[in-house]
Amino acid sequence: RTHPEWLTSKFILLLFAIFVGFNVFNAKQKLLERYDGWMNDYALNSSIYSITPTLRDLGLEPSDKVISIPDMSHASLYLMNQPGWTEYTDEHFNSGKKTYYNQDKKGIEKSIINGAKYLIINGIDQLYQKPYLQNFSFNLLGNHQDALIFDLTKADTNFALSQRAMKNHFFCAADSLTLDGVLFTGSNMEFGNGNTQSTDYAQSGKHSIKLDSNNPYGMTLQLSKVSQGESFQINYWAKSSNPKSSGLVISSAPNSFYLTESTVIETDSAQWSIHEMNFFIPYVIDNQELKIYFFNPEKDPAYFDDLEIIWFESFLRETP
Numbered sequence: 032r033t034h035p036e037w038l039t040s041k042f043i044l045l046l047f048a049i050f051v052g053f054n055v056f057n058a059k060q061k062l063l064e065r066y067d068g069w070m071n072d073y074a075l076n077s078s079i080y081s082i083t084p085t086l087r088d089l090g091l092e093p094s095d096k097v098i099s100i101p102d103m104s105h106a107s108l109y110l111m112n113q114p115g116w117t118e119y120t121d122e123h124f125n126s127g128k129k130t131y132y133n134q135d136k137k138g139i140e141k142s143i144i145n146g147a148k149y150l151i152i153n154g155i156d157q158l159y160q161k162p163y164l165q166n167f168s169f170n171l172l173g174n175h176q177d178a179l180i181f182d183l184t185k186a187d188t189n190f191a192l193s194q195r196a197m198k199n200h201f202f203c204a205a206d207s208l209t210l211d212g213v214l215f216t217g218s219n220m221e222f223g224n225g226n227t228q229s230t231d232y233a234q235s236g237k238h239s240i241k242l243d244s245n246n247p248y249g250m251t252l253q254l255s256k257v258s259q260g261e262s263f264q265i266n267y268w269a270k271s272s273n274p275k276s277s278g279l280v281i282s283s284a285p286n287s288f289y290l291t292e293s294t295v296i297e298t299d300s301a302q303w304s305i306h307e308m309n310f311f312i313p314y315v316i317d318n319q320e321l322k323i324y325f326f327n328p329e330k331d332p333a334y335f336d337d338l339e340i341i342w343f344e345s346f347l348r349e350t351p
Contacts, residue, residue, distance in 0.1 A: 051155060072106075078176035078314070079107045079153055081170065085175035086111060097149045098133055098142050100157055100164065116142045143167075143183055146185040147229070151180040155311045155346070160194055165192055168212040174347065176314035177259075195343040203338045204259070205248060206236040214238075215250055216324075222338075223251035223324070230248075234268040234336035236304045239335055242327035249325030250338055257283075260345030265293075265308040267325075271333035279308060279338075280326045283316040303336070312345075 036041050041161030055335040065071065073080065080098075091097070094114065099107040102117035122132040139150075150167050154177050158164050170182045171190035181190075200213050208225045215222040227249045229241035240249040263281075271277050275293075293306040312321075323340065327333040 033056065039081055068220050076107065076110070077154060077283050079110045079151075080153075080180040081242075082175045082178055083113050086174065086180070086221055087113065089173045089180060090179075090239075095148050096146045097151050098141075098147045098307075099151050099153075100133065100141060100161070101153060107151075107153070115147055116145075124150050136166055139163070139266075148182070148184050148278075150183055151178060152177045154313075155179060155192075155262075159309060168192075171346075174260075190346060191348075194347065197341060198261065198344045199342040200343070201252060201338075201340040205233075205238045205240050205315045205336050217338075220252060223253070224249050229334065232270055232303075232334050234270070234301075236336075239268075239270070239334045239336040240286060240325060242325060243332040244336045247326055247328045247337060248252065249327070251322065251324035251339065253341075254321045256318055256326070258311045258347075260311055260343050260347040262311045262343040262346075263309070264341040264343070265323070265339065266296075266305060266336045268303050268305050268336045269333065270303045270335075272329070272331050273329050273333065274304070276329055277323070277327035277333040278306065279335075280322075280324055281310065282307070282322050282324075283319045286315045286319060286322075288313070288316045288319075 052167055067074075074139070080121060080239050097111070097113045097115035098107070099111070099113075099115060099117045102108075103119060105117055105119060107117060108115055116132050118134050119186065120134075121132070121331060122128075123130070131138060133142055139336045149172070150164070152158065152168065158168060165181055167183060168179070168181045169188040172180045172182045180314045196254060201217060201220045203215050203220075203222050205215060205228060207216040208214065209216055209221065210229060212225050215228070224240075227240040227242060227246050228238050230238055233239045242249045265279065267279055269278060276293055278293055282288060290308070290310055291309045296305045297308050298304040325335045
């Protein structure tokens, strides 16, 4: 009432518009963070959120004690409605003394002595990340989505990570192309983007693939359908000045699946490095197409050679 000219001031209106726009943007970011951010673990633990009916079907009683991994809290025990232990670290109210639960072989053995009957592992990748778990994961009672339920009271073996059956084997050395030059020819399969073949460098033979910002996509394999529990071991050679932004990509859609991380096994005198990737097909992309391809979006070129893909049968076929 005292300053009606403010309502018609273009400067004031502009400031107000900026203020409203900032608040709308900030509110959107907060909502995205709330539903997709670090505090919401549903995407990682969706199998545990709905596992209880499966546990009852498999014969687990509400009083049966379990070991739940991975979990640094006790949340998974509440979600599955089972007593037991997790990987919790008890700091005894910051007294300086710490007690670690189920973070090594002795920890698992102690929980078994205290009455744990079942080991529930949310994601088979945990068996790679924590090899000591393989000493207790040999009697697979069943699974719910990506969560595996092992019976710790039985000595019978029906599951062994080291005894996976090979389903197929692909290899491409980047030296041979189809007559039209469109595809690379390899063992058991043809690979896309033959136009990226190069004679600049080679780890073996006379050719590799050369990728840069003008041709970012290289040797590509498309599998029309993969199944939950199937697994892959992939090796390839790379020569790149930007290894963090270039390499092999594993992707699937419409349910999103995207992997790029690999382990460097060794590097030779010519600065070629051999990379390895191991992964399992999760429940969320069961029956979807899988794409495996090289990618380099950078201006500086990256070279790749000798792609080997070993495709293993699903472990779920061995489940009683």
